[in-house]
Amino acid sequence: DAKTTQPPSMDCAEGRAANLPCNHSTISGNEYVYWYRQIHSQGPQYIIHGLKNNETNEMASLIITEDRKSSTLILPHATLRDTAVYYCIVRVGSNFGNEKLTFGTGTRLTIIP
């Protein structure tokens, strides 16, 4: 699986949009971009994933650049409960048989009141 690079930490004011960047310059055509977050003392929580089109769900939006070498996770109106470590992961599709998620150290996002 391709390696990802994320800033170690970020702050965002409550109510503002939080934009979390991720670089994955070695991503392959069959690799998806996944985002998870982990709140202290809990397991990782799935947020969103995509292949090449931008995606949106009730939690967040995922913007993937046209060359797919980077992406941005957007939390549109951050709340204090969004304070967590956010992980960007690239993973091949299920039909390729490589099932594991390879986590880095992620971005520690702190929402400031």
Place this chain on the structure above:
Amino acid sequence: DTGVSQNPRHKITKRGQNVTFRCDPISEHNRLYWYRQTLGQGPEFLTYFQNEAQLEKSRLLSDRFSAERPKGSFSTLEIQRTEQGDSAMYLCASSKNIGQENQPQHFGDGTRLSIL
């Protein structure tokens, strides 16, 4: 959908003892995964099952570790002769994979193991 359930949430034991953790996946999820997470690090993959078959094991899974999923539902992870280095959070995840669909893994809140 009640989520992935892991028991116990915390386990404290003396070095050299055996421990067993249980994971109950989301109903109808045919894939189940085990990960380990140490302080300040992201989770690391240990092994995964499709139904009752164990399909991949990480080199992190030493001979002292064994995982089972006998009926393709719940799974157990056993660590024999525990060592100080086994202290970690053990996370279980499950997913429902059908053919080529790429479905996300959903995690439980883990079992925190402390070795005295």
